Amino acid sequence: MFERILIANRGEIALRVIRACREMGIESVAVYSEADKDSMHVKLADHAYCVGTSRSADSYLKIDRIIATAEVAGVDAIHPGYGFLAENAQFNEQCRSSGFEFIGPSPTAMDKLGDKNTARSMAIAQNVPVVPGSDGLIADFDRAIDTAKEIGFPVLIKATAGGGGKGMRVAETEDVLKSQLEAARNEAIAAFGNGGVYLEKFIQQPRHIEVQVIADTHGNVCHLFERDCSVQRRHQKLVEEAPSPDLPADRREAICDAAVRMIAGADYSGAGTVEFIVDKDYNFYFIEVNARIQVEHPVSEMVAGVDLIQEQIRVAAGLPLSFRQDELTCTGHAIECRLNAEDPTKNFQPCPGKIESMFVPGGMGVRFDSHVKSGYVVPPYYDSMIGKLIVHRPTREQAIATMLRALKELQIEGITTTVGFHNWILQNEAFVNGTVDTKFVDRNYKGQTS
Template sequence: MIKKILIANRGEIALRVIRACREMGIRSVAVYSQADADSMHVRLADEAYCVGKPRSADSYLKIDQIIAAAEVAGVDAIHPGYGFLAENAHFNEVCRSSGFEFIGPSPQAMEKLGDKNTARKMAIENEVPVVPGSDGLIENDADAIATAAKIGYPVLIKATAGGGGKGMRVAEDEASLATAFSQARKEAEAAFGNGGCYLEKYIGSPRHIEVQVIADNYGNVCHLFERDCSVQRRHQKLIEEAPSPSLPADRREAICAAAVRMIKGAEYSNAATVEFIVDADNNFYFIEVNARIQVEHPVSEMVTGVDLIREQIRVAGGEKLSFTQDQIECRGVAMECRINAENPDKNFQPNPGKILKIFIPGGLGVRFDSHVYAGYTVPAYYDSMIGKLIVYRSTREEAIATMRRALMELQVEGIATTASFHDQVLQHAEFVEGRHDTKFVEREFLS
């Protein structure tokens, strides 16, 4: 039985885990940087320890400091949240070797799935469709040219350790391939310390569909249906919803089954998200597995009634899933808008600073997951997201109407936010009709 958990994260996800702990009768321990001393997760945790200076490299990424805090606090387990060290297999191993349960998959499963090239091979082995591409990493320009000629242009160069769009380039023809390949490798090496890249056939303007999966240590694997994350800017998700408005029932069943096969084949336990792209003919192709809880997990919680953080903790504590697949139904429609401290009128320039006043929207079907409050200063050192506005209604039409109403109610003074931009997206015909793809925002709003 887990009795005390340290949350190795900050902001809204740290607060989300603290809330789950409190409901389960588990004591929570927060860690924080000097810049986060006044953050709400620090105030609401049962205990809190400073782990360093403002920069994440000097605090939230300092494994030794986090382990030291866990030892002083005497915790049983560590929840990594998302971002920072959440998918760091070394941190995972250090937690376990130090006597703390890591609330996530095994280091071995995390390492395998964290490498996109290895994960691609695992997908093929488990009969999960993949985009046509190279058999392994591309070593030089000659191999890149030969592979591209085989699969056909345009091609997508992808970093094997990539994420967030880093280490990705599109080559339209042979003339541009060498330059794009070199740029992708350099960017990947700088961002991840691993310049390995592979090639895939480029699927133009796809939809981005991901499947929420959770597994226990007894071989039970369940999906919580899919989320549509196609509203993106520079590969960063802006609006997510469940279920997808454009996926036929037979394709939904097939994509969810494929995600379960992938997780079973990886001998994986705890929460994961299996990501796919879907083309105009509803053919789907595996992209990657996120071996952690996702930012957008609330939309899956709303349509299934499953508390994913609670299940994560139960699984890490050695318990079986509290449900079987046939007990999970997808009911209604949930939608999430990421509210960032950015100015949409200035090319989404980050806008950290002090929040002078804030009014949180409410009413039927509205949830706001956030760590901010009036008087809180949004630091300049971290991700600009200050909250997630989530709605749940019976139909998609109702969900859009409720989200627009909630966005209007959300009042933040002192900093700029992306709320008004979300409202523009929600009014666009392509979004209203569910015809949007991953290029929708760039095409309709940023061109």
């Protein structure tokens, strides 16, 4: 087992890894920017090193500084968390070539699954359903027109290196296909340095269902059941729950089996998420693999009773998973609300600033994963998420009631947050009935707070 791990991240995920390390008797090494010098992950780690100025491009994304810090700190392994360098195959390779174990899949597996077009081909090879679309990347407009006519409008243009909704456009008709194609390519080049795009049939009002998977290097691949992440705004997840509230048992089993096949066929080890969209007739289609731990992993931990971060560390150290698939049971219902320092009434405008006072909810079945506290200054340089409020109760109805109680109990003064939005969605009839699709918030939210 490792003796010392560097966490190449910040915020709540850095704290989450520190906690796992401490319980396993492993020393933790934090890295931080100048803006984060007083952050909790810096205070709670066994060792901490500054790696640059406030901007992420000058600190958390500086591969050479992260590697140099790992060398100075004498670590055995590096945990990338999520975001920043977590899915950067070059960083993965450089960690390993420098003598540090990367807590995640191999660079080859990461590179293949990170390219959506390659991942789509891998899914087809494993008999995993995919959305009808182009056979490879779209090289020119004529091919785009031919493909779109073949699969039928509307079509979705997707960047092969995309993520977070970037490089993605919908073309409702042939008239707008060219302009949307160019817009997607330009955005993809700006965001990822790769303008490759492909076309898919646009599934209207889909639900977003994903499966948490983890695999070791001993041939074991397990799923920790599915999560429903359909509450989104502009492709950004806002509320996640497990299990999905409206998925027939045979579809649940089929989608989880498909995820396991996908990972087993990719020579993959570590934690990952296989994402699908589900149409109104419960047909499901593969969309992508996230080759890392996800923000929403706690809901899977709660229903499965597994510490995913500790399992990641075990796998990276060459140990087998501590459980088998037949030992896992999906127990109860878990919901997570991503709380952001944003103003929902002003188009979710970021609201950095000082938290003057804060009271954290508690009680049975309540978990709050966060790095903020009273007096903390939310910086303007990073993602606006300030915490994740998670509840786990025997039934979905109880989970909703507990979440509403916890949201009311949570008090954050000094900055504007999305607590009011979450109050609205948790009480909305469509959410209560389990019928929300990925465009529900975009269609219906007008700044309501309850």
